[in-house]
Amino acid sequence: MDRHQALERYTKTAIVFHWVIALFIIFNICIGSFMESLEQPLRTQVVSVHASVGITILGLAVLRILWRVTHRPPEFAATMATWEKNVAHLAHAFLYFLMVTVPLAGFSILSSNAPRPSGTGIRIWLFTDIPRISVLQQNPDAGYRRILHDFFLETHHLGAWILAGLVVLHVAAALKHQFKDKHPELARMGIGRTLEGGEDGRK
Numbered sequence: 001m002d003r004h005q006a007l008e009r010y011t012k013t014a015i016v017f018h019w020v021i022a023l024f025i026i027f028n029i030c031i032g033s034f035m036e037s038l039e040q041p042l043r044t045q046v047v048s049v050h051a052s053v054g055i056t057i058l059g060l061a062v063l064r065i066l067w068r069v070t071h072r073p074p075e076f077a078a079t080m081a082t083w084e085k086n087v088a089h090l091a092h093a094f095l096y097f098l099m100v101t102v103p104l105a106g107f108s109i110l111s112s113n114a115p116r117p118s119g120t121g122i123r124i125w126l127f128t129d130i131p132r133i134s135v136l137q138q139n140p141d142a143g144y145r146r147i148l149h150d151f152f153l154e155t156h157h158l159g160a161w162i163l164a165g166l167v168v169l170h171v172a173a174a175l176k177h178q179f180k181d182k183h184p185e186l187a188r189m190g191i192g193r194t195l196e197g198g199e200d201g202r203k
């Protein structure tokens with residue numbers, strides 16, 4: 001195997017972004033899967049936590065994408081076939097797309113609810129209640145807002161479950177490279193050592 005490639009790993013910034021966002025997404029999928037069945041007032045409180053974590057994911061994902069387009073990632077392992085590299089690129093691009101659109105759809109669900117005095121009902125961000133998307137919330141036609149609400153709820157639901165499925169495939173692919181192809185794949189994302197046990201020390 002090419003020694004140079006074996007040493008390559010993502011930079012510390014990319015690794016921190018990857019794991020913080022991954023933990024938040026897994027947390028949100030977990031609580032999203034049961035929060036609708038909770039009794040009030042617990043449900044409102046749990047949806048507020050979900051929305052707050054989700055908005056944080058959106059902010060981090062935007063920063064991460066900005067960071068990603070201005071930095072070169074390490075080359076894929078030489079052991080990967082060309083089709084595997086193409087599929088990996090496509091899957092990563094789709095993950096980035098969903099990291100932005102799923103929280104945006106969630107934010108749009110709450111924005112198309114009837115306006116309430118700030119600080120009552122579901123709060124977005126625990127410390128403050130960030131304003132809703134006004135073009136949705138200020139629309140005077142309640143019937144139209146309901147249609148939008150249901151549309152965003154469906155989109156959010158579908159997007160979140162596609163995201164969950166893609167994450168499962170993503171983890172399976174990483175484990176396949178790690179254990180079947182015997183390439184130190186996880187080390188690229190900061191878990192364990194590269195073949196040389198080295199770090200490139202980039203920021």
Ligand code: HEM
Binds near residue numbers: 018023068076095
């Ligand atoms: C919600 C969960 C996750 C999301 C959204 C996610 C997303 C991503 C994205 C977008 C990349 C591409 C990085 C880039 O080139 O810009 C990536 C890379 C990677 N992820 Fe994840 N990830 C998640 C969870 C995990 C988990 C649990 C593992 C552990 C098995 C993992 C292992 C990796 C590895 C090893 C890479 C490097 C791939 C390579 O370039 O060789 N990820 N992840």
Ligand code: HEM
Binds near residue numbers: 047057102
């Ligand atoms: C990546 C981030 C997010 C993920 C993975 C996620 C995931 C989920 C999941 C799995 C559900 C349950 C869907 C169903 O089965 O019907 C859900 C529901 C919901 N999410 Fe998210 N969500 C995220 C971000 C957000 C954000 C940013 C907001 C709002 C600001 C939000 C608001 C909601 C609302 C209002 C519901 C419906 C709750 C109810 O009716 O009880 N989500 N989300």
